[in-house]
Amino acid sequence: MQDQSLADLRKTYAQHELSEAAADTDAIRQFRRWLDEALQAQLDEPTAMTVSTVGPDGQPSARIVLLKGLPDDAGFLFYTNYDSRKGQELATLPKAAITFFWPGLERQVRMEGSVEKAPENLSTEYFQSRPRSSQIGAWASPQSQTITNREELEQREQEIAARFAGQDPLPRPPHWGGYVVRPHRMEFWQGRPSRLHDRLLYEKTATGWQRSRLAP
Numbered sequence: 001m002q003d004q005s006l007a008d009l010r011k012t013y014a015q016h017e018l019s020e021a022a023a024d025t026d027a028i029r030q031f032r033r034w035l036d037e038a039l040q041a042q043l044d045e046p047t048a049m050t051v052s053t054v055g056p057d058g059q060p061s062a063r064i065v066l067l068k069g070l071p072d073d074a075g076f077l078f079y080t081n082y083d084s085r086k087g088q089e090l091a092t093l094p095k096a097a098i099t100f101f102w103p104g105l106e107r108q109v110r111m112e113g114s115v116e117k118a119p120e121n122l123s124t125e126y127f128q129s130r131p132r133s134s135q136i137g138a139w140a141s142p143q144s145q146t147i148t149n150r151e152e153l154e155q156r157e158q159e160i161a162a163r164f165a166g167q168d169p170l171p172r173p174p175h176w177g178g179y180v181v182r183p184h185r186m187e188f189w190q191g192r193p194s195r196l197h198d199r200l201l202y203e204k205t206a207t208g209w210q211r212s213r214l215a216p
Contacts, residue, residue: 013191027202106191118178
């Protein structure tokens, strides 16, 4: 049975349009433009992105992480525990999809690409710039592993804090660091009236980006 209260929820999108004339010919520059506008609009969590990976059994999984950089203007950088589910899946199949959603601007950006670990010096520099409590948390949490209860996690936190007492910053755990997603396909979606949304697709070529328009 359909839940009519959910089925009736809808919104008309009419804030902006996305034309070929206005959009940049380079996908990364176009992303930077939209990200800057999301930041200027003071949207909640404008750097939040959904990262989707695939396990050995073909089962996809997704989670939200924060964008931490655009290295070489060619990749999207985030940090995590390498032993987490996404880390294990990326070790098996180093490919991912990313989605940014900015409802305040009625926009989303979707991308697909290959994934590589960030340089160790970059991961270490970022790790040691984090608040000390976050550094301790990265050592204490066996991310994605089953734990008995909350108390077990807090006990591990106390043990790590004692272990590194007086040491600042902490060394970076070997199981923690960055990933860089290098997209070969990026789509920019702008909400429009009547569900006739604007969708511009950029596909990476040997010489740059090839752009086309998709039907909504």
